[in-house]
Amino acid sequence: MSTPILSVEDLRVSYGRVEAVRGVSFAVEQGSLVTLVGANGAGKSSVINAVSGLLRPAGGRITFQGRDVTRTPAHKLVGRGLVQVPEGRQILATLTIEENLQMGAWHTRGTAQRSIDAVYDRFPVLAERRALPAGALSGGEQQMLAIARALVAAPAVVLMDEPSMGLAPKIVDEVFRVIEEIRASGTTVVLVEQNARRALRAADHGYVLQSGEVVHSGPAAGLLADERIVQAYLGIEGPPGQR
């Protein structure tokens, strides 16, 4: 196996005295799509936020492109190509769509306009409305904007936190189609999802989290095929994105 582009060893995250993540390890190969699945409160978002530098880990080690980034703040990681699409989209509603994309290109000043144009080609809906405040977009369009905004930063790895949350099934299909396109274009994707079956179908490799620990891991197809895992952790297929 080649060296993973991103690896997490024995990661611990605490909120005060509460340990949300208790020794999680996983590795992400260059160009692959890895998913972390599990119920609400399993610690998935804490893992993602620690990896992207928004949270300070209480312990463990995070390596990105061969460098220790355990204590590197978010604003430096974005510049190095580790970019997050945050939970709840976090678009800047009072800024225009174009300005949101320009914010995505915060660290790529020289090539910003070219990558923004490329993103417009891919998401024509955004191009048509570039001068409107982003708050005017529908939920699904806002999710597309959040993804587009991350792509503008020319990421090596995209971390996606619950991209299908709160979206209608048809839009969820579209979001997953975009995720697979991103992966097909060679960008590594780490996907955190409550919609576990859907995520595992798209992924190469999966990790099942429960109470802040990895309880199962392996090739995604294998996890999906294992009745016991499906029964115990993934539940019955419900409507996506319910909360």
Add this chain to the structure above:
Amino acid sequence: MQQLLNGIFIGSIYALFAIGFTLVFGILDRLNLAHPAVFAASAFVGIELVERGGLSLWAALPVVFVFGAVLGLVIERLAFRPLKGRADAHFAGLISSIALAGMLIALLQWRYGPDTRRFPPGSFPDTRFEVAGAQVTLAQVVILAVSLALMVGLTYMVTRTRLGRGMRAVAENPTAARVLGVDVDRITAVTFAISSALGAVAGVLFAINVNTAQLGMGSAIELKGLAVIIVGGMGSLPGALIGGLVLGLAEVFAVQYIGSSWRDVIAFGLLFLILLVRPQGLLGARKVREV
């Protein structure tokens, strides 16, 4: 006409002071109560630059701008950054900035003594203009031009530049800004620097306008500045501009037609009336802050 012009000159200084004040509030949701002390300190420093440094009035302005910016960085570092993680950071920042303001004023008193200071004789150019029958000095024209230029420049910076975009992103959602790779601490520091630089220039312009600097000038403008940014709509830059001009004009006309002891009654009474009619302020958009 003379009063109208006088009102605009003093109003433009209020506006410049208030815009710096409201910038920090609008972007960072913090009230920096050391802002009036920056205003006062810069007036004294401006006079000293002219008196001892031998600079002309106009050459002193950019120096004071830089002085204010540095002071802003110090205020952010000492009075705000150490408290930023606290649940009561808002209130704690108020108190710590008041404390810093007190220290700054004490330093001024130590350095310059308690007396009123003036620019050395001959610092003011004699040029005068006549505008529609009213007398205007060159100094007044420069005051207006400098305040307007700085306010226009600030507005351009906030609405059109990368830095301004970063500021607005931080204002709306600091977490989202961090996710996008913005160094929020740095934007915070820069915002304080710009805000204080504007407050500093306002201080010197004020000293030029009345040819005095006093230790109490900061507290005199503090309440006016607060009133102006509330009336203009908290965090609104154009609101602070309009509010400043309204206050300046109201003061001057109150003195002219009613009597100088009624100045504050009339001026603040008018601001109060505006708030009764528009509680969110003239250009306030409270919704923006409540996302």
